[in-house]
Amino acid sequence: MAIQVSGTLLDACVLAFLAEKDAYGYSLTQLVKESLDISESTLYPVMRRLQNDELLTTYDEPHSGRNRRYYRLTEKGADRFRACVEEWKVFKGKVEKILGGDAS
Amino acid sequence: MSKDEYLARLRRGLRAMPEAEARDALEYYEGYFLDAGLDDGEVIERLGPPGEVAAKIVAEFAVGASLGAPYAAGREDGEAAAFGGPAGDDGSTGAILGEGADSGGTDGFALGGDKAADGRYGDDYVRRNLEGRDGEPIGGGGRGAGYGAEDGVGYGAGAHEGRAEGKGGRRPGRGLKLTLGVILAVFAAPVGLPIAIAVCVVALSILIAFASVIVSFFASGIAMVAAGLVSVGLGVVAFFQDPAMAFVILGSGLFVFGLGLMFVKATLTASRKGFGAIGKLVGKVILRRGKKEAYDEGR
Numbered sequence: 001m002a003i004q005v006s007g008t009l010l011d012a013c014v015l016a017f018l019a020e021k022d023a024y025g026y027s028l029t030q031l032v033k034e035s036l037d038i039s040e041s042t043l044y045p046v047m048r049r050l051q052n053d054e055l056l057t058t059y060d061e062p063h064s065g066r067n068r069r070y071y072r073l074t075e076k077g078a079d080r081f082r083a084c085v086e087e088w089k090v091f092k093g094k095v096e097k098i099l100g101g102d103a104s
Numbered sequence: 105m106s107k108d109e110y111l112a113r114l115r116r117g118l119r120a121m122p123e124a125e126a127r128d129a130l131e132y133y134e135g136y137f138l139d140a141g142l143d144d145g146e147v148i149e150r151l152g153p154p155g156e157v158a159a160k161i162v163a164e165f166a167v168g169a170s171l172g173a174p175y176a177a178g179r180e181d182g183e184a185a186a187f188g189g190p191a192g193d194d195g196s197t198g199a200i201l202g203e204g205a206d207s208g209g210t211d212g213f214a215l216g217g218d219k220a221a222d223g224r225y226g227d228d229y230v231r232r233n234l235e236g237r238d239g240e241p242i243g244g245g246g247r248g249a250g251y252g253a254e255d256g257v258g259y260g261a262g263a264h265e266g267r268a269e270g271k272g273g274r275r276p277g278r279g280l281k282l283t284l285g286v287i288l289a290v291f292a293a294p295v296g297l298p299i300a301i302a303v304c305v306v307a308l309s310i311l312i313a314f315a316s317v318i319v320s321f322f323a324s325g326i327a328m329v330a331a332g333l334v335s336v337g338l339g340v341v342a343f344f345q346d347p348a349m350a351f352v353i354l355g356s357g358l359f360v361f362g363l364g365l366m367f368v369k370a371t372l373t374a375s376r377k378g379f380g381a382i383g384k385l386v387g388k389v390i391l392r393r394g395k396k397e398a399y400d401e402g403r
Contacts, residue, residue, distance in 0.1 A: 024135065024139060025135060025139070026139035040150045040152070041151050041156070044132050044157075045163070048125075048161070048164060049164060052168060066138065068139065069132070
């Protein structure tokens with residue numbers, strides 16, 4: 001896919017996936033990669049930032065003799081996600097107007 | 105490159121960050137390898153060069169820090185976080201006193217510099233200690249002080265585990281690049297400076313050793329020339345008493361004289377070449393280090 005997604009939009013997408021269900025680093029990366037053109041090392045800094053903004057927390061769960069670190073949306077994260085969805089609707093309309101051509 | 109080597113390189117790339125941050129990232133990528141369940145080589149290929157992966161992490165951390173985000177890693181027991189408050193409006197004194205997460209926690213405090221302007225924040229970030237057990241705060245006795253610098257960049261210095269990195273950011277968005285650069289430089293200073301000094305000292309001692317060898321060889325060359333001349337003189341005098349003996353003295357005198365001349369010439373040549381080579385070597389080492397550092401920290 002040609003369009004690079006980063007920043008707020010990528011944050012919102014990550015929040016969306018986590019709103020569905022908790023995930024660990026690798027699974028989340030693969031999940032996002034299925035839909036968006038990101039490199040495999042993109043997500044860690046994003047997760048760290050969201051974590052520091054208290055939008056998500058981590059918990060460890062044993063998995064084949066070690067701990068797997070899962071990410072879970074916090075209350076604040078869920079709020080942010082809902083806000084992002086609203087923002088997106090507005091944003092989508094604007095971009096559609098610019099790029100949509102006959103749609104205007 | 106094996107998985108272990110990849111992680112080791114990643115760790116090296118992250119050494120500019122607080123220990124806890126670096127460890128969190130390493131744990132993430134270690135888990136990533138295991139969860140992928142693929143050939144290590146394939147995972148490495150998909151992740152890309154460890155230097156780049158590290159650079160992304162460091163950049164995100166530095167940006168977060170410069171925006172004034174309190175990188176307070178957590179609030180569980182054994183973790184202490186100190187936040188400096190906003191700088192004073194009058195621009196004279198910055199934030200004072202952070203709060204330890206629990207008693208016995210850090211007494212980190214941040215001082216805004218004289219030039220501290222309003223809107224600038226100094227916050228102390230005390231890294232957490234993952235090993236810290238049952239509530240023992242890493243800050244234990246460690247004091248961190250952040251200084252708001254003129255350019256709006258604060259940095260902190262602290263002792264041992266209680267080390268605190270305080271970062272005062274300018275208003276978000278402005279001078280971010282500069283801030284980032286300065287933060288990286290500050291992080292790199294504790295490592296870079298001693299190494300630079302060590303390199304200089306080693307280079308100097310090599311130079312001195314070489315110089316003394318040269319000087320001693322030169323001196324012996326001169327001495328031989330002198331001894332040769334004296335012997336020749338003696339030989340001429342001895343001619344009148346004992347011609348046979350005179351030949352021996354004259355011969356050995358000339359021999360030593362010639363040998364001395366060769367010594368002096370060889371020494372001069374060697375010194376010219378030797379000093380040149382040392383100079384080149386030192387230059388190369390310094391250049392290479394500079395490049396390596398730029399690669400490690402800058403990218």
